[in-house]
Amino acid sequence: MVEEVSQLNVTAVKPKAEVIDLDFYYGSTHVLKRVNLVVPDRQITALIGPSGCGKTTLLRCFNRLHDLYPDNHYNGEIVFDSAVNILSPKVDPIEVRMRIGMVFQRPNPFPKSIYENVAYGLRVQGERKTSVIDDKVERALKSAALWDEVKDRLKSPAYALSGGQQQRLCIARALATEPELILFDEPTSALDPIATSNIEELMAELKQQVTILIVTHSMQQAARLADYTAFMYLGEMVEFNRTLALFNSPLNKQTEDYVKGRFG
Amino acid sequence: MSDPMSQAPNFEVFSRKRASRSVTERVIELVLLLAALSSVGTTIAIMVLLISESVGFFKEVPILEFLTSKSWSPLFDNPEYGILPLVSGTLTTTLVALSVAIPMGTIAAIYLSEFAPQKVREVIKPVLELLAGIPTVVYGYFALLFVTPLLQQLYAPLGTLVNGFTEKLPAGGLSDWLYNDVPLDLGGFNMLSAGLVMGIMITPLISSISEDAMRSVPTELREGSYATGATRFQTAWKVVFPAAMSGISSSYILGISRAVGETMIVAVAAGLQPIFTFNPLNSAATITAFIVQVSLGDIPHGSLEYQTIFAAGLVLVLVTLVLNIIGYFLSKRFREEY
Structure with a gap:
């Protein structure tokens, strides 16, 4: 399968992160099998594949979220900025999470005010100056296209917002600490079509400033949004290419069957 | 096939059991x-x-006398009926108990819910719950x-120190206060000991309910926090x-009610002397301890x-009610919905 991957001239893209021969185990279950992937800098990369193919597991390796639970272990590397293997035991997962943000499947704002939700990451990372926090909260909310809707009620609880607004708030929360890479785990699966298209527009704009890696169950979403798409199946990376190429002229039979809707 | 409308509808098929079923249903509802x-x-x-x-x-x-007099001696020849000493005893032991139980219970709950490995929790939780039994x-x-x-041993050096200091002070003001409220030795009956033990008794109640409340917080919230780089x-x-x-505040409210209503610990360890004082180093009687004292004695009914004891019982119910209401409003004030 490495041959297909090489169809994309990987050396031509500037990688933000590079997955090299990654194996992942939940206890004794082998979930990711020698996965390789390049996440190009300031582009949107989509991970697609049927349920249980390991795409969310792969995503959660990037911010070491698996470290929270016992019996998980990694083999292999994720090289960040062509410099550090963030899976190395010497690397502090908290430092990794400060530089790699995440947006979850269902909006998960904290039981706090809108302002405090966005300020949360800054505060846990030790920022104390109110003026700095004010400034960064405003900037994050503007980047998340939420500022105009909430600027007059920053102190009101986050739960008063609609589902789509809550998800944009979570994006603002991830943006506030100025990460270089943001992981999106099916960010629109709990949202209606209008909220979904708002989030997609937002992501398309965000790629100016950050690299985006998104897991999606929707091939249409990947086709609309992503610059690069990776197709995973049964824990293996089957094919990775520019989105147009992957959908229009898949090199692998399984990829073709999946993108044509024959299974999955 | 004949026209179904031409026949009289046969409802009987569908209503044979109706009468008996409705009786059963009503009996169940009544029970x-x-x-x-x-x-x-x-x-x-x-x-x-x-x-x-x-x-x-x-x-x-x-x-008015009942609510304001600071002396309670209904069983003496010269009876006085001021409930304040019993109320002060109840509030003081409750405060001592809560100052142990709320921090300890909360910390234990945070540890068990967020930090303890599965195996440690499996040991600690049953032991804590045993404590409640x-x-x-x-x-x-x-x-x-x-x-x-x-406590007497631990207190002795402090008592000696303060007493030495008191003797050097000129009489009046501070000196009198220290002399009265910081005795040389801790008495065999005191509210501090009763309150501390009551706190230990209430801790598992608070930790168990708080832990359940914290564990039912959705995992997505936790992961959302970790994902921003939180520890x-x-x-x-x-x-x-x-x-x-x-959930945590309701455990506090339950703990408060438990402390106010607790009888045996205070009856045994706090002494049964109704003294109007908020000093935990003193002995005192609580409302509950007084009630049990009278109920067990040979005082004729109707006297x-x-x-x-009924008047005292009424005050106890009211104190509990007021504390519950305060707790309810405090928890509403600080509650953050999710």
Whole structure:
């Protein structure tokens, strides 16, 4: 399968992160099998594949979220900025999470005010100056296209917002600490079509400033949004290419069957 | 096939069992209703009894004297009926107990819910819950025979130090206050010991309910916090704890009611002397301890002395009610919904 991957001239893209021969185990279950992937800098990369193919597991390796639970272990590397293997035991997962943000499947704002939700990451990372926090909260909310809707009620609880607004708030929360890479785990699966298209527009704009890696169950979403798409199946990376190429002229039979809707 | 409309509809097929089923359903509903009403009925009966017996008491004793006099000696020749000493005893032991139980219970809950590995939790949780199953009279003797001597030993140097200091002071003001309120030795009966042990007794109640509340906070909230670079403690303290606040505060309210109503520990370890004081180093009687003292004695039914326990009981119910209401509003004020 490495041959297909090489169809994309990987050396031509500037990688933000590079997955090299990654194996992942939940206890004794082998979930990711020698996965390789390049996440190009300031582009949107989509991970697609049927349920249980390991795409969310792969995503959660990037911010070491698996470290929270016992019996998980990694083999292999994720090289960040062509410099550090963030899976190395010497690397502090908290430092990794400060530089790699995440947006979850269902909006998960904290039981706090809108302002405090966005300020949360800054505060846990030790920022104390109110003026700095004010400034960064405003900037994050503007980047998340939420500022105009909430600027007059920053102190009101986050739960008063609609589902789509809550998800944009979570994006603002991830943006506030100025990460270089943001992981999106099916960010629109709990949202209606209008909220979904708002989030997609937002992501398309965000790629100016950050690299985006998104897991999606929707091939249409990947086709609309992503610059690069990776197709995973049964824990293996089957094919990775520019989105147009992957959908229009898949090199692998399984990829073709999946993108044509024959299974999955 | 004949036209179905031409025949009289045969409802009988569908209604044969209807009568018997509706009877069964009604019987079940009635039983459920009775079960629900029994607790309401008991509450009402208790209130009626307390109020009607208290009415007799308040015919003899002016309510103003009852609420303001600082002396309580209904069983003496020269009886005085001021409830304040009993209220002060109750509040002081409750405060001491809560100052142990709320921090300890909360910390234990945070540890068990957010930090403890599965195996550690499986050991600690049952042990904590076992602590809640020990009869309170055992706690009473534990306070009297173990904790009090221990406290006396720990207290002795402090008492000596303060006393030496007091003697050098000119008489009056501070000196008098120290002389009266910081005794040389800790008495064999004191509210501190009773309150501390009561706190230990209430801790598992608070930790168990708070832990359940914290564990039911959705995992997505925790992961959301970790994903911003928060540590385990920051996540527990800034996200999980506030999110579980409504459950945690109800555990506090339950703990308060438990402390106010606790009888055996204070009756055994705090002494039964009604003294108007908020100093935990003193001995004192609580409302509950007084009630049990009178109920066990040989005071004739219907006498004024006997009626004092109903008046005291009424005050106890009211104190609990007021604390519950305060707790309810505080928890509403600080609650953060999710």
